[in-house]
Amino acid sequence: MTDPASTVDSSPAPTAPTGPRPKVTNRGRTAFAVASSNSDSTEVPEFEPFIAPGPRGFPPMTEFLDILEVDMVSKFEEINKQEHRTEFYDSNFLIVRRGQEFQVKITFNRPYKPKDKFALEFVIGTNPDYNKGTYIPIFPNKDRKSRWPGRITNTSDSVLTIGITPLANCIVGKYHMYVAVMTPFGIRRTKKESTRDLYILFNPWSPADDVFLDDEPERQECVINETGIIYHGAYDDVAERHWNYGQFNYGVLDACLYIMDRSEMPITNRGDPIKVTRKASAMLNSRDDDGVLVGNWSGDYTYGVAPTSWTGSTEILLTYASSKTPVGYAQCWVYAAVFNTFLRCLGIPSRVVTNYYSAHDNDGNLKTDIILHENGKIDRTRTRDSIWNYHCWNECFMTRPDLPAGFGGWQVVDATPQETSDAKGLYRCGPASVLAIKHGELCYPFDAGFVFAEVNSDVVFYSRGKDGAMQPVRVNQTHVGRMVLTKAAGDTTRRDITSQYKFPEGTSEERTVLEKAEGFGCHREKSRPLEADVDLVLPTLEVAIGDDFELSLGFKNRSDQQRVVEAYISGNVVYYTGVSSAEFMLREPTVTLKPNESVNELVVVESKKYMKHLVEQASLHFIVTGKVKETGQILTAMKVVRLHNPKLSVKVSGANRVSEEMMVMVEFINPFSFALAEVYIRMEGAGVMMPKFKYYSLIPKGSSLIWTEFFVPKRAGTTRVFATLDCPKLRQVQGEASLTIEP
């Protein structure tokens, strides 16, 4: 036996096949590519023969119906839009909500006879398919059952009015409608024309819809309201940021559908609010998938817009949809605000919430570690975790058929990318049931443990010995998740919803929940170091930016003996992420307390010390640590002091009537002893003005500016105009004016 084949190589250590890779197709893998674009579509043929044509083609089909006109908008615009609560959308197309009937009018070439057979066909995406719910034929004749109920609601000569009720779980997006007439020779259809496109949205008013919300004021707020307030600052000195969600603005709905197309989310998943919100939480940030917003916390916003400068979502969404590249820049409230627009625009009830002292980037651990030197002073090179002054996320409302009963309702979704944790995996978060979080039921998807840690972590202070050994010396169980706020429905006040996330501190329910959470693998600090018998309290302060002020440290000796406290007062300029930019002050007083004595230690904070270090949102963070000489016990206290910015003055004047021109005047006086350079002012108003901006290269110290714009209100109602001023030396200066437009 011989070896007739020519051999070439026998390699003991095979090397990598190099060179170009072939474009991998779906051949052999799937029968058809998955439809994942709402903007692509397959055209359905105008004539679909049942039989082969004769030698002279098909006979003339004059005896069968012919369609002269299909009217989806003009005649029924007001009726459909009002009944479906879509009248605010600035769009040329029919927009309806699923699970609720809408009307179209069809004009035939002759009066309709009951034996005529025709169908309306709704089609979405490529390769429309009956079983996937992407091709829905409707037979308005009574004898045929359609997946979406259809009925003739009026017959008038050759004009038929047809009522169609899309299923309450149908795909959400842009459909095309065909009218098809059955003949014995084949199906004759209308040509594809964009006038027969329509949008079908989620419907919080339909009890059969997964996003049904049985509370009209909440629906008005969480679906219809375009103007929002997002809270920031500190829990004891809350600041407001006004935002124009703009979900009804021209082009915004298309931008939201583009986001889903861009994510390659299969069309068939787009009727499920769980999948839509989870996918969107990934897609709102640019990590991994070239999503909408580029995060940037660095202070350098070259080639983009500073996160503090935006006044609303419209500009961001339209820019993303037209440029098809991520938009710079976002921090947490920008992610939450644009996500809110996306959700409200598609009809999913949603709101932005703010959690004060949010444990972050720690992968669902229930511990935030602060390391102290042996002498009690904070060890900044070894303290890696941060507690955000605040963090914003979204809640959206839906049932959770994927979970056991009881976990529907508000669900946390968060589009801000988390830095620690699952790296590439957790640049999305939620939906996580708020009720599951409150009750510590952390075994249910998605990411409930992560949100639980954001509101429930302990702050653990460790003392680090010279040899590297660590010893926990204090555990603060009440600092994190101090308060959760959202805007109240129907007015501009705030609503404290902390109790929806957790039971009151110190109750037995709270302890039970924390134990349950540990049972699901959330690690807590177990040691309970002895509490010091000296209390330390920092005051609540309201300080204007540029002011000197006094910080009064309250020491209280609860023991019957003298106590000497060696304290370290560290004043830091911090980002809102809790990350320290610069330590501008360090004092090391020794405080002697007689038995049961209270002493206030006054510390003067001079503006010249902190002004030159200021970043971003102008917050100062004071950490006071101390060691009791007699006992070695450690005291700690932390406080964020928000520096109040000057305000922009926004004044509106005019007739306050639809279609009559009005004027808005934005005014600012530079109150500082230094000039402001590279200043952007942005302004917009829900339903009255699209986003505008103006650039000032320099505003000298003490000087003022006035910017006047004219606008024409398009619709009646109460709304607001928001403006921001932003420059590298001074961020998040804001102003707003309320106005009520008469019809």
Added chain:
Amino acid sequence: MTDPASTVDSSPAPTAPTGPRPKVTNRGRTAFAVASSNSDSTEVPEFEPFIAPGPRGFPPMTEFLDILEVDMVSKFEEINKQEHRTEFYDSNFLIVRRGQEFQVKITFNRPYKPKDKFALEFVIGTNPDYNKGTYIPIFPNKDRKSRWPGRITNTSDSVLTIGITPLANCIVGKYHMYVAVMTPFGIRRTKKESTRDLYILFNPWSPADDVFLDDEPERQECVINETGIIYHGAYDDVAERHWNYGQFNYGVLDACLYIMDRSEMPITNRGDPIKVTRKASAMLNSRDDDGVLVGNWSGDYTYGVAPTSWTGSTEILLTYASSKTPVGYAQCWVYAAVFNTFLRCLGIPSRVVTNYYSAHDNDGNLKTDIILHENGKIDRTRTRDSIWNYHCWNECFMTRPDLPAGFGGWQVVDATPQETSDAKGLYRCGPASVLAIKHGELCYPFDAGFVFAEVNSDVVFYSRGKDGAMQPVRVNQTHVGRMVLTKAAGDTTRRDITSQYKFPEGTSEERTVLEKAEGFGCHREKSRPLEADVDLVLPTLEVAIGDDFELSLGFKNRSDQQRVVEAYISGNVVYYTGVSSAEFMLREPTVTLKPNESVNELVVVESKKYMKHLVEQASLHFIVTGKVKETGQILTAMKVVRLHNPKLSVKVSGANRVSEEMMVMVEFINPFSFALAEVYIRMEGAGVMMPKFKYYSLIPKGSSLIWTEFFVPKRAGTTRVFATLDCPKLRQVQGEASLTIEP
């Protein structure tokens, strides 16, 4: 009041900021970047002063200990490796398992005194941190508590033996060890040297480890066994594919750590088997993240290796780690096999399982739709779903502290990217508890519903009317998930584990589970069309490739009346994914059955019809549908016929002793009437031979080849040598030989 500022622009429709984007840093966002690379590390200083040095530096520190030698391997190699069951790893480093003591020997410059203070420091990744578990100091003196217990096990002159027990939940990966001596002036350390690197792995032998598996034969199979069998073919004609997992081969462990580094998985997550397996299921495929394997089902394997050609995982993993680009090509069993190597290499018990008739790419729906024309013939242009002939995934063993009690044990993980479903989201799958799948508890993470559908979907046949209306005409509840197989522990037989995934068909438990699954949002077909009173059965066949054969269709009339069946017999060449490549045969017999009569209809299948269409794994798929004239009832039957390939002959000869040269001879005769071109033969053997290959440009018809190689067995034991032959015209020809090496 004037406007002193120079204004530049006031734009009513703002445009996108264009131009380059700045590199976004973690500044302002996090205090430190997250450590996510095991190969990067921070060097710990050789001297860490406690106090400032005097004008002439520090005094000579002769009175303190100095370290002369640290011995981690040579002296204790056998003891440590055998006790930790790591003796098979081909590595120069110490490899141990967590939760179990190992020994190192330190030689000081003088005898050790109890007052000497020194520590062993274990460090992994950058920015080592005590609280993150990436910096672990160990104080062997009895008076100090260490996170990892450490003790002096022997003192002999100036040589100390120290036993260290890494925590059973510590990070898995490559650590560096320092020895540090405390002096009053500072800490004096050993220099960083790679001889003091060690690997710590998961430990299925430690009851405290999350991957503890209390079954020695299973541990030997699922952690230690390098040679595997992966089942394919059809449930009634099972085929075997031999595979060399090669988890102990030189470089494989480093390649596995590289995979985690490449995924940017934070170091701190690498002790958690849930996170490690979930991340790896994403990282084994190249979608999204440039992971290990490029999927390709197309038949065109230019620039890569055909999936059917691989003999083991070693070549793939070493190529990925060295080229740092994804390796082509994989289909499901390649993903599962390489994932298995990854898991066993890190010490997580795992096995490859095969599910026959696997519902796929359907996003957790419990329905696979097949569309028929009104006359009962299959409508290929509208049938989009496919049922894979088989699908392979992995099971790994671990507790699930994130879930309620009872869902630990075997967990499904699947690295094959799913095409439908969550698009970019579901290119990973699991871990999903097998017990939760069996009991329909689909609300628990991760992806249990998806796997449930793979074994439990119904096949629904629809009849499509001319006007597009669909009507379900038959529901087959037993086709999908027909059998689940894995290799039995300890031998080469197969083990049917179907009952671990589902209750027997038709039992009340099965119905309860399906109802529960529906409660969690899995949609099933509700209608139950009348069963036909004519049965149709296809035979089980064993057919060699190239043979003509007969297909005998058994019709049985169960009624007391005559039945006439108009049948359509469609013969297709299919990929193993169930996707049809070509219909090579269509017969339309009419079968007349007397009351209660059984009739066999014989159909001859000629090889010349199917041979020219063959793809890949040479399977024929027969779908028979029929319509009963009298009742309109629909009959269906489906059958996969696997065409048996010729075998490779593999013969081993020699002394069968460690370190003595042996010979292996691979022989193949081309039995076909055509030549085979571009032929690769690959061969490897666990513990005896690294992968080798040989290329033959042509093997003429009827001619034979012989390839002879020599090898030197490195260790004793029973093992196998596997070989494959692969060319575009003939794929997955295999052969293997077993051999037992004496010490």
